Amino acid sequence: MIQLNGLTKRYGATLAVDDLSFTVRPGLVTGFLGPNGAGKSTTMRMILGLDLPTSGTATVLGRAHHELPHPLRAVGSLLEAGAAHPRRTAYKHLLYLAQTNRLPASRVDEVLGLVGLADAAGRRAGEFSLGMGQRLGIAAALLGDPPVLLLDEPVNGLDPEGVLWIRTLIRGWAAEGRTVLLSSHLMSEMALTADRLVVIGKGRLIAEAEIGEFTKEFAGAGDTVLVRTPEAASFARRLELSGAHVQVGPDELLVTGMSAPDVGRLAAAEGVPLFELTPRRASLEEAFMELTRDAVEYGAAR
Numbered sequence: 001m002i003q004l005n006g007l008t009k010r011y012g013a014t015l016a017v018d019d020l021s022f023t024v025r026p027g028l029v030t031g032f033l034g035p036n037g038a039g040k041s042t043t044m045r046m047i048l049g050l051d052l053p054t055s056g057t058a059t060v061l062g063r064a065h066h067e068l069p070h071p072l073r074a075v076g077s078l079l080e081a082g083a084a085h086p087r088r089t090a091y092k093h094l095l096y097l098a099q100t101n102r103l104p105a106s107r108v109d110e111v112l113g114l115v116g117l118a119d120a121a122g123r124r125a126g127e128f129s130l131g132m133g134q135r136l137g138i139a140a141a142l143l144g145d146p147p148v149l150l151l152d153e154p155v156n157g158l159d160p161e162g163v164l165w166i167r168t169l170i171r172g173w174a175a176e177g178r179t180v181l182l183s184s185h186l187m188s189e190m191a192l193t194a195d196r197l198v199v200i201g202k203g204r205l206i207a208e209a210e211i212g213e214f215t216k217e218f219a220g221a222g223d224t225v226l227v228r229t230p231e232a233a234s235f236a237r238r239l240e241l242s243g244a245h246v247q248v249g250p251d252e253l254l255v256t257g258m259s260a261p262d263v264g265r266l267a268a269a270e271g272v273p274l275f276e277l278t279p280r281r282a283s284l285e286e287a288f289m290e291l292t293r294d295a296v297e298y299g300a301a302r
């Protein structure tokens, strides 16, 4: 269990994390989502005791990170790939971590096996591919067999096989009853991996919900209907008079705020020939962009 209570971090004039409170429960994958610069990494760093809050608290298993008697046995994390010394072998890197955390050396072989790096144990971390580096990072996170896991953008830059591997691993941890907090700026990735979502923007909580509730709440919002007609301009005006919002292309219209059957009925009533009438569902990704639109740091001009 991870608990944030009024967690706040200020860097000079930047309020990176702003009065954030939420709970991450065991047995579930909680997706931590927000556009670039939303404050996800800063929040995770504070949970891990790598950064001090300006105010508020973050606790793991009821304690601040510095109060945990054996931090690696409580919480494992993957913050960035390549955290290992490049000249150190995978085995030595993990052995060093195990020894400084009073974990048995036998655990090093176990975790190397778990992440599929047993054959690469003697190779230097600096020679690893991105995917292997990611596996090494996960091996380190698992060393203390912790009940809580924090992963910051773990699939960034991975090939499809690597992405599937991490996704399966994460789902497995939650099924074992662990608490998993997983950050991403990709809603599509979250839809496949997370049970719950915490969405932040500009350091503040925007939404918190089960992934199903989130989909239900936002399904429909932003749905569009593609219409092709030789009478685009006049039909667009007619649609707008009926309350729809219309984007006009050379020979197509993108209609929001009116269902496809209603567009079809209106066209029939007006005697407008339709060449195409296609409903398009808004994706979860679009719902997320809509939700965080005002919180994007450097958005395209609108």
Ligand SMILES: Nc1ncnc2c1ncn2[C@@H]1O[C@H](COP(=O)(O)OP(=O)(O)OP(=O)(O)O)[C@@H](O)[C@H]1O
Pocket (backbone or CB within 6 Å): 011, 014, 015, 016, 034, 035, 036, 037, 038, 039, 040, 041, 042, 043, 185
């Ligand atoms: N050490 C620091 N010094 C000053 N400002 C910082 C520092 N770390 C983060 N920030 C600022 O705090 C804000 C939040 O950054 P953070 O990296 O936590 O966001 P994020 O959600 O993880 O973004 P991304 O998805 O891009 O990794 C940003 O405006 C960032 O520029």
